[in-house]
Amino acid sequence: GQQLNQSPQSMFIQEGEDVSMNCTSSSIFNTWLWYKQDPGEGPVLLIALYKAGELTSNGRLTAQFGITRKDSFLNISASIPSDVGIYFCAGQGKETSGSRLTFGEGTQLTVNP
Amino acid sequence: DTGVSQNPRHKITKRGQNVTFRCDPISEHNRLYWYRQTLGQGPEFLTYFQNEAQLEKSRLLSDRFSAERPKGSFSTLEIQRTEQGDSAMYLCASSQGTRSYEQYFGPGTRLTVT
Numbered sequence: 001g002q003q004l005n006q007s008p009q010s011m012f013i014q015e016g017e018d019v020s021m022n023c024t025s026s027s028i029f030n031t032w033l034w035y036k037q038d039p040g041e042g043p044v045l046l047i048a049l050y051k052a053g054e055l056t057s058n059g060r061l062t063a064q065f066g067i068t069r070k071d072s073f074l075n076i077s078a079s080i081p082s083d084v085g086i087y088f089c090a091g092q093g094k095e096t097s098g099s100r101l102t103f104g105e106g107t108q109l110t111v112n113p
Numbered sequence: 114d115t116g117v118s119q120n121p122r123h124k125i126t127k128r129g130q131n132v133t134f135r136c137d138p139i140s141e142h143n144r145l146y147w148y149r150q151t152l153g154q155g156p157e158f159l160t161y162f163q164n165e166a167q168l169e170k171s172r173l174l175s176d177r178f179s180a181e182r183p184k185g186s187f188s189t190l191e192i193q194r195t196e197q198g199d200s201a202m203y204l205c206a207s208s209q210g211t212r213s214y215e216q217y218f219g220p221g222t223r224l225t226v227t
Contacts, residue, residue, distance in 0.1 A: 004155075031214045042117070042204050042218035043156065088155050092214050099144060099213040100169060103155030 004089055006104035014112050019076040021107045023089030031092040032065050032072040033101065036085045043088055047074070079111050115139060117219035119205050125225045126195055133191045134222045138207030145188050146216060147180055149173065150202040156218075162188060163210070195226045 006023050013019060023032070031050055035043035047058050049065035049072060056063055062075045072089055086106040093102060118137045126132050138145045144163050148156035159178070160170045164185040174180075177195075182188040192199055202223050206216040 033214065033216075035218075040220075040223070042119075042206075042221045045215060045217060048212075048215050090155070099146070099161060099208065099216070100158040100171075101156075101214065101216060103157070105153070105155050 004091060004102055004104035006087075006089055006107050008107060009105070010108040010110070012110045012112065013079055015079060015081060017079055019079055019083075019109060020073065021087060021109075022071060022073045023091075023104050024071040025091065025093070026070070027093055028069045029072075029091035029093045030069070032063070033090045034061075034063050034072070034074045035088045035090060035103075037088060037106070038085050046087075076109075079109075081111050081113050084109060084111050117205055117207055117217055119203075119219040119222050121222060122220060123223045123225075125227065128195055128197060128226055130195055131191065131193045132195060132224065133189055134203055134205075134224075135187060135189050136205030136219060137187045138205070139217060142207035142209050142217075143185070144208045144210060144213055145182055146206040146208070147188070147190050148204040148206065148218075150204055150221070151200075156204055159190075192224075195224075197226050200224055200226045 033048045034046045037043040047063040052069050054065040060077045064073045088106045089104045090101040120135045146161040147159040150156045162182040177193045180190045202221045204221045206218045208216045
Protein backbone atom coordinates (compact mmCIF):
# COMPACT_ATOMS: atom_id res chain seq x y z
CA GLY A 1 0.00 0.00 0.00
CA GLN A 2 0.95 3.66 -0.06
CA GLN A 3 3.37 4.84 2.60
CA LEU A 4 4.52 8.25 3.71
CA ASN A 5 8.01 8.78 5.04
CA GLN A 6 8.49 11.71 7.39
CA SER A 7 11.78 13.26 8.37
CA PRO A 8 13.27 13.96 10.70
CA GLN A 9 11.76 11.61 13.28
CA SER A 10 12.52 14.09 16.04
CA MET A 11 13.85 17.61 16.44
CA PHE A 12 15.17 19.51 19.43
CA ILE A 13 15.34 23.27 18.91
CA GLN A 14 15.61 26.52 20.82
CA GLU A 15 12.68 28.87 21.16
CA GLY A 16 12.73 31.39 18.33
CA GLU A 17 14.34 29.09 15.76
CA ASP A 18 12.69 28.15 12.48
CA VAL A 19 11.78 24.52 11.84
CA SER A 20 11.45 22.55 8.63
CA MET A 21 10.15 19.00 8.18
CA ASN A 22 9.10 17.01 5.17
CA CYS A 23 7.13 14.06 3.96
CA THR A 24 7.80 11.91 0.90
CA SER A 25 6.07 9.13 -0.93
CA SER A 26 7.00 6.75 -3.71
CA SER A 27 3.62 7.35 -5.35
CA ILE A 28 1.56 10.37 -6.32
CA PHE A 29 -0.75 12.03 -3.81
CA ASN A 30 -3.69 14.22 -4.78
CA THR A 31 -4.06 15.94 -1.41
CA TRP A 32 -1.63 16.68 1.39
CA LEU A 33 -2.53 17.68 4.93
CA TRP A 34 -0.53 18.51 8.04
CA TYR A 35 -1.75 17.75 11.56
CA LYS A 36 -0.37 18.40 15.06
CA GLN A 37 -1.05 16.02 17.94
CA ASP A 38 -0.55 16.67 21.63
CA PRO A 39 -0.16 13.74 24.07
CA GLY A 40 -3.46 12.00 24.79
CA GLU A 41 -5.38 14.06 22.24
CA GLY A 42 -6.53 13.66 18.67
CA PRO A 43 -4.67 15.25 15.73
CA VAL A 44 -5.56 18.86 14.94
CA LEU A 45 -5.69 19.93 11.29
CA LEU A 46 -3.18 22.68 10.51
CA ILE A 47 -3.07 23.04 6.72
CA ALA A 48 -4.63 21.33 3.68
CA LEU A 49 -3.06 21.44 0.20
CA TYR A 50 -4.83 20.51 -3.02
CA LYS A 51 -2.65 21.53 -5.96
CA ALA A 52 0.91 20.71 -7.00
CA GLY A 53 3.14 23.67 -6.20
CA GLU A 54 0.60 25.20 -3.82
CA LEU A 55 2.08 27.17 -0.92
CA THR A 56 -0.27 27.86 1.99
CA SER A 57 0.26 29.66 5.28
CA ASN A 58 -1.53 29.49 8.61
CA GLY A 59 0.04 32.03 10.97
CA ARG A 60 3.65 31.03 11.56
CA LEU A 61 3.15 27.78 9.63
CA THR A 62 3.76 27.41 5.91
CA ALA A 63 3.30 24.23 3.91
CA GLN A 64 3.95 23.36 0.30
CA PHE A 65 2.60 20.69 -2.03
CA GLY A 66 5.60 19.42 -4.01
CA ILE A 67 5.69 19.85 -7.77
CA THR A 68 6.18 16.10 -8.29
CA ARG A 69 3.11 15.44 -6.08
CA LYS A 70 5.25 12.99 -4.14
CA ASP A 71 6.29 15.26 -1.31
CA SER A 72 5.26 18.06 1.01
CA PHE A 73 7.05 20.40 3.39
CA LEU A 74 6.02 22.14 6.59
CA ASN A 75 7.90 25.12 7.99
CA ILE A 76 7.36 26.74 11.37
CA SER A 77 8.88 30.16 11.88
CA ALA A 78 9.96 31.66 15.21
CA SER A 79 9.07 28.59 17.25
CA ILE A 80 7.47 28.96 20.69
CA PRO A 81 7.10 26.41 23.51
CA SER A 82 3.50 25.58 22.60
CA ASP A 83 4.70 24.30 19.21
CA VAL A 84 5.84 21.16 21.06
CA GLY A 85 4.06 18.06 19.81
CA ILE A 86 4.02 15.48 17.05
CA TYR A 87 3.47 16.71 13.51
CA PHE A 88 1.93 14.29 11.03
CA CYS A 89 1.66 14.58 7.30
CA ALA A 90 -1.30 12.85 5.71
CA GLY A 91 -2.43 12.40 2.16
CA GLN A 92 -5.00 10.98 -0.15
CA GLY A 93 -3.30 9.12 -2.91
CA LYS A 94 -4.13 8.11 -6.40
CA GLU A 95 -4.03 4.44 -5.42
CA THR A 96 -6.54 4.69 -2.59
CA SER A 97 -10.23 5.09 -2.93
CA GLY A 98 -12.75 7.21 -1.12
CA SER A 99 -11.66 9.64 1.52
CA ARG A 100 -9.20 7.50 3.45
CA LEU A 101 -6.08 9.32 4.55
CA THR A 102 -2.64 7.74 4.80
CA PHE A 103 -0.52 9.14 7.64
CA GLY A 104 3.21 9.36 8.11
CA GLU A 105 4.87 8.26 11.34
CA GLY A 106 5.26 11.78 12.65
CA THR A 107 7.99 14.24 13.60
CA GLN A 108 8.34 14.84 17.34
CA LEU A 109 9.20 18.49 17.98
CA THR A 110 10.71 19.69 21.25
CA VAL A 111 11.21 23.41 21.84
CA ASN A 112 13.54 24.49 24.62
CA PRO A 113 12.63 27.85 26.18
CA ASP B 114 -17.90 23.27 21.83
CA THR B 115 -19.10 21.88 18.51
CA GLY B 116 -16.12 19.65 17.73
CA VAL B 117 -16.01 15.87 17.44
CA SER B 118 -16.61 14.14 20.77
CA GLN B 119 -15.78 10.58 21.78
CA ASN B 120 -16.79 8.50 24.76
CA PRO B 121 -15.37 7.04 26.83
CA ARG B 122 -11.93 8.71 26.80
CA HIS B 123 -10.33 5.69 28.43
CA LYS B 124 -11.37 2.05 28.65
CA ILE B 125 -9.61 -0.78 30.42
CA THR B 126 -10.98 -4.23 29.76
CA LYS B 127 -9.98 -7.83 30.20
CA ARG B 128 -9.11 -9.98 27.24
CA GLY B 129 -12.19 -11.65 25.79
CA GLN B 130 -14.63 -8.91 26.80
CA ASN B 131 -16.62 -6.82 24.35
CA VAL B 132 -16.26 -3.03 24.25
CA THR B 133 -18.20 -0.29 22.48
CA PHE B 134 -17.08 3.24 21.74
CA ARG B 135 -19.20 6.19 20.66
CA CYS B 136 -18.40 9.10 18.37
CA ASP B 137 -20.47 12.25 17.85
CA PRO B 138 -19.29 14.13 14.75
CA ILE B 139 -19.49 17.83 13.98
CA SER B 140 -23.21 18.33 13.39
CA GLU B 141 -23.19 19.41 9.74
CA HIS B 142 -20.61 16.82 8.64
CA ASN B 143 -21.98 13.92 6.62
CA ARG B 144 -18.82 11.79 6.59
CA LEU B 145 -17.48 9.96 9.63
CA TYR B 146 -14.25 7.98 9.91
CA TRP B 147 -12.65 5.60 12.38
CA TYR B 148 -8.88 5.29 12.70
CA ARG B 149 -6.64 3.34 15.05
CA GLN B 150 -3.34 4.66 16.38
CA THR B 151 -0.69 2.69 18.23
CA LEU B 152 2.22 4.20 20.13
CA GLY B 153 4.78 5.88 17.91
CA GLN B 154 2.70 5.51 14.76
CA GLY B 155 0.37 7.67 12.75
CA PRO B 156 -3.35 6.93 12.62
CA GLU B 157 -4.42 4.01 10.41
CA PHE B 158 -7.73 4.03 8.58
CA LEU B 159 -10.36 1.52 9.69
CA THR B 160 -13.66 2.49 8.06
CA TYR B 161 -15.84 5.39 6.96
CA PHE B 162 -19.47 6.32 6.57
CA GLN B 163 -21.25 8.74 4.33
CA ASN B 164 -24.48 9.49 6.16
CA GLU B 165 -25.62 6.06 7.40
CA ALA B 166 -23.90 4.04 4.66
CA GLN B 167 -20.62 2.31 5.47
CA LEU B 168 -18.69 2.83 2.24
CA GLU B 169 -15.24 1.47 2.91
CA LYS B 170 -13.56 -0.91 5.34
CA SER B 171 -9.86 -1.53 5.83
CA ARG B 172 -8.33 -4.98 6.00
CA LEU B 173 -7.41 -3.97 9.56
CA LEU B 174 -11.09 -4.24 10.45
CA SER B 175 -11.31 -7.93 11.36
CA ASP B 176 -14.64 -9.70 11.81
CA ARG B 177 -14.44 -8.95 15.54
CA PHE B 178 -14.89 -5.26 14.74
CA SER B 179 -18.18 -3.72 13.72
CA ALA B 180 -19.15 -0.10 13.19
CA GLU B 181 -22.55 1.45 12.79
CA ARG B 182 -24.02 4.86 12.11
CA PRO B 183 -27.72 4.10 12.33
CA LYS B 184 -29.23 7.53 11.69
CA GLY B 185 -26.35 9.20 9.97
CA SER B 186 -25.40 11.10 13.10
CA PHE B 187 -23.39 9.42 15.88
CA SER B 188 -21.44 6.23 15.30
CA THR B 189 -20.43 3.26 17.44
CA LEU B 190 -17.43 0.99 17.09
CA GLU B 191 -17.70 -2.40 18.80
CA ILE B 192 -14.86 -4.82 19.37
CA GLN B 193 -15.87 -8.34 20.33
CA ARG B 194 -13.65 -10.81 22.19
CA THR B 195 -10.92 -8.23 22.71
CA GLU B 196 -7.29 -9.25 22.39
CA GLN B 197 -4.19 -7.58 23.81
CA GLY B 198 -3.26 -6.49 20.30
CA ASP B 199 -6.40 -4.36 20.22
CA SER B 200 -4.85 -1.98 22.75
CA ALA B 201 -4.59 1.35 20.95
CA MET B 202 -6.09 4.82 20.63
CA TYR B 203 -9.29 4.72 18.57
CA LEU B 204 -9.86 8.01 16.80
CA CYS B 205 -13.00 9.28 15.15
CA ALA B 206 -13.02 12.06 12.56
CA SER B 207 -15.64 13.81 10.50
CA SER B 208 -15.71 15.91 7.36
CA GLN B 209 -18.07 17.75 5.06
CA GLY B 210 -18.65 16.16 1.67
CA THR B 211 -17.33 19.01 -0.46
CA ARG B 212 -14.02 19.13 1.43
CA SER B 213 -13.94 15.55 2.57
CA TYR B 214 -10.18 15.31 2.97
CA GLU B 215 -10.21 17.98 5.69
CA GLN B 216 -10.95 15.55 8.48
CA TYR B 217 -11.43 16.85 12.01
CA PHE B 218 -10.55 14.45 14.79
CA GLY B 219 -12.01 13.84 18.21
CA PRO B 220 -9.87 13.34 21.33
CA GLY B 221 -9.87 9.56 20.94
CA THR B 222 -10.67 6.60 23.15
CA ARG B 223 -7.63 4.93 24.71
CA LEU B 224 -8.28 1.16 24.98
CA THR B 225 -6.13 -1.03 27.20
CA VAL B 226 -6.74 -4.78 27.09
CA THR B 227 -5.24 -6.65 30.04
